[in-house]
C-alpha cells in the first residue's frame with residue numbers, strides 16, 4: 001500500500017524555512033507515532049526533506065530520495081561519509097521510486113514522507129491508498145481562510 005504520512009498546523013502548514021513549522025521536540029508523541037508507523041517499511045521523500053532530516057538515513061527503514069539532479073544520484077556525491085554503510089536509494093522520478101519500492105520490497109508499505117512537492121505529486125498521480133495525518137494544536141504561520149492545500153511558510 002502507498003500511504004502518505006504528514007503533520008500540519010490548523011492552517012495546513014507543513015514546513016517553514018526548510019524545516020518543520022514547529023521547533024524540534026515540540027511534539028514528541030507525534031515523532032514516536034511517525035517512527036512506530038514507518039519502521040520496517042519504505043520511506044519516500046524529496047531531496048529537500050532528505051536534507052532537512054539532519055542525518056544521512058532514517059534508520060530501520062528503506063529510504064528512497066527523489067531528485068532530478070543526476071549528480072546527486074551518483075555514488076561519489078552521496079559518499080560524503082565513506083564509513084556510512086546505509087545510504088538511501090536515489091530515484092529520478094516518483095515512478096522510479098515507487099517501482100523500486102514495490103518490486104524490491106513487495107511486502108512492505110511505502111510511506112510518502114514529504115515534502116510539499118512530493119505530497120502534491122503523489123496526490124495528483126492518484127497512487128495513494130491511505131493518508132495518515134496529524135493536526136497540531138497551535139498555529140505556526142499566517143492564518144488562512146478555508147485552507148484546502150498543504151502549504152510551506
Ligand SMILES: NC(=O)c1ccc[n+]([C@@H]2O[C@H](COP(=O)([O-])OP(=O)(O)OC[C@H]3O[C@@H](n4cnc5c(N)ncnc54)[C@H](OP(=O)(O)O)[C@@H]3O)[C@@H](O)[C@H]2O)c1
Nearest residue numbers: 007015018019020046047048049067068114115116117118
Ligand atoms: N510536516 C510534515 O509532515 C513534513 C514532512 C516532510 C517535509 N516537510 C517540510 O516540507 C519542506 C520541504 O518541501 P519541499 O516541497 O520544499 O521539498 P521536497 O518535496 O522535500 O523536495 C523537493 C525536491 O525533490 C525533487 N523533486 C521534486 N519533484 C520531483 C520530480 N517530479 N522528479 C524528480 N525530482 C523531484 C527535487 O530535488 P532536486 O532539486 O535535487 O532535483 C526538488 O527540489 C520542508 O520545510 C520540510 O520540513 C514537512
